[in-house]
Amino acid sequence: MTASRLPQIVTALAIGATLSAGSVPAASAAPAYTEYVALGDSYSADATLTQITTQFVPEGCVQSSRDYPKQVAAALNVPVFRDATCSSAKTVDMVGSQSPLVGPPNPPQFDRLTPTTDLVTVGIGGNDIDLMSAALRCGSPTAFGSPCKDRWTINGVDKISVNIANAQAKIVGTLDGVRERSPRARILLVNFMAGVTPGVSCYPMVPIADGDALWLADKLIELNAMLASAASQVGVELVDTYSGSLGHDACQPPGVRWVEGLIPFSADPPGLAVPLHPNQLGADFQARSVLAAVND
Template identity: 60%
Template sequence: MRRTSRVVVAGAALGVVLSGAPAASADPGFGEYVALGDSWAADASLTQATDEFVPLGCAQSRGDYAKQVAAALAVPVFRDATCGGATTKNLTAPQSVPQGLNPPQFDRLTPTTDLVTLEIGGNDAALAATVQSCLTTDPAATPCLDALVVDGVDQMSLNILAAEPTVIAAVQGVRERSPRARILLIDYLQGVGIGPGCFPTVPISDPDADWLGRKLIELDTMLARVADATGAEFVDTYRTSAGHDGCQPPGTRWVEGLVPWSTTPPGPAVPFHPNQLGADHQARSVLAALGR
């Protein structure tokens, strides 16, 4: 399959909002950067969606953290394969999306790739889709707990454990294709905390909200284990995003709630996904991990 390359010379050339990232580095230290992952890596956006690297149906933001990192480092060659809805299968198999087909994400890797960011696993565990099934008009209802915790067995915990070997294989697949690459495994922002939620602002009951918060921690803990097992570098965006979950007011929250409207940037948003403030935090976290 034909490989495509994009050259990044400055943030302005990409139309990237660099509100949260440092200025471009005179000595990037990296020659070829590839970004891989799902909608939280694409920082899925309706107002800033771009088809520069992937089909428009991937909802990849022109201000996602990978583009910010590439611009801040002035990386000469950059490819952003991230796509909403991606699972680890879509690293090696094409992903059908509205308005197109995203080729296997690994197709963007080459033997000369020397920087890779990877954020994946939430869709493999079905945690992202499960959030929608927790919505209710009854503050006493617990649709997620009722469906997913039966006789003391938590199906979501099992899903997360089952996703672990697939994420391990994903990191190993990156290393096989790009043996020189520095691999950063990114976790998921604190979109929901532990404890009571904010019903009805986000119409999820307190017990289900607390359960979701704990499952998110389990998912991020699994990713940390994968990084440890594979020698990838773990980038913790969760602990540093406390107090910026979807229950917080506009301007404070880094992850949107149910109401599909954002102030950063103004306009329709993808529910339960990072807004631009969240993308900026992800970019700062990656750059900090790189010592920038």
């Protein structure tokens, strides 16, 4: 399959339990790809406070030693692999250095691309629209109302929705930039898992007001729809991690949830966690979703 193939949405619901449970497939004997580069933000770095690695990026990127790109690279037995993913990354960090909160900068992520790169995953966009920063400030002393939504709605206009619409050109530019630098590459745009599920709130387990939980779920759907549109516009594949992750949101108990809540602790693996980010179960599911797309 070439990078010019019309995009397809790889829905985990459609292929059943193969993606929703079980381990990542073992490495193939003969590599189908020779040079894999992973680009993206904290949802691709699977940001962690217990499994940080500096193999590919500075410590401030809080990149996990078991993020989905590393699992994909291992399963595909790729000879050359570079993981540029970094927490808080935006599309501008593809072409410019990013300065994490601590430590040295992460070089432009596009610097890892070469003309011989033949597989690229991209997971970006959440920080461009300010959704994560909004969600992290949505903690509420009560379950009633929608204070976070109200704060982001000015004169009846939802600022996050405006940001989502404006971000499509940035995503398209990113995908075009990958294709320009690595014309042989198969490009997969990976969307965002369902950290919040429509109609599901669990105050005070996740201390976000019920109205804001609904609002965040709606914004996530809007974001993923924009990513699908961008993928279609450029002609790359979209890997849908959202559909198969429904029911594994932050409101679910340990062992079931794939995204942690506002309380910075995880059972998978045990220890401090990055709020509202994938735990190891979520990273494993992302890896299975990408591998299902690659092997299709």
